[in-house]
Amino acid sequence: MGLLRSRAMSVALARRRTSPTQTGVRYGPVVVASIAFALPIFWLLVTSLKKQSEYGSALFPSVLQWANYELAVELADFGHFATNSLVLSTAYAALAVLVSALVGYGFARHSAPGRGKLFMLVIATWMVPNLVLFVPQFVLFARIGLTNTYWPWILWGLSGSPFAIFLFRQFFASFPRELDDAAEVDGAGPLRIFLQIYMPNAGPAIAASAIFMFLWVWGDWLYPALLLHQDNTTLAVRMANAYVDPHGNPMQTVTMAGVALYVLPLIAFFAFAQRFIVRGIVTTGIKG
Structure with missing residues (x-):
């Protein structure tokens, strides 16, 4: 002492x-x-409180225009399209995390011929740009009638994510083998071991992968714009063409208010969950 x-x-x-x-x-x-x-965020918030006539001419607003936020919510039908984004993001994230955890558990804890080569193949698909894969996927979805529905995201979720598979594989590989042996002695099968031992102790990896999967869909504009109709599309697509005046001129200050409403909840959520992200990513490097 x-x-x-x-x-x-x-x-x-x-x-x-x-x-x-x-x-x-x-x-x-x-x-x-x-x-x-912080400067871009500051500029976004300041611009969202200006009059349209002050955009580009005044550094700070003469009078705070809180009505811009009300107009942003009204023009974009914020509640309806935010609900669409929330449902789509949550469904994809939940499916992708569950499937990726199962695949990562198989790679980490079960031996089979060609396991290493198959894992390298999964990692290799991580390096392929999504747009390269999207072209044949779009043709397939159009032919079987899955456009204008949420089924493409359901299928993407069921196929897992190479990033999340890698994350869970590395995380589960750090678990001592004695846990499996003790559970097998008690008569537990592989699925029960996964559900009752591995998943309850995989909080950091689950949180990190779920956040990334959720943000990917919430912040995506291209895929919803190509696959969904205007009525069931996401908030990002709706906001892209909602903020114009009756003459078709863009309303920049109202747009900034809408962007602030769209982004600030994500910033707050990320700030709250960043310790889980860091812990999950750091922990996955314990054992190769």
């Missing part, structure tokens, strides 16, 4: 001796980077 106390006092004294120059060198780049990243 005495050694630890003296060590703690030495560290405290060393911190006190740190000069202002050293502190500036240490934290200056972090402060500059934080300001640089």
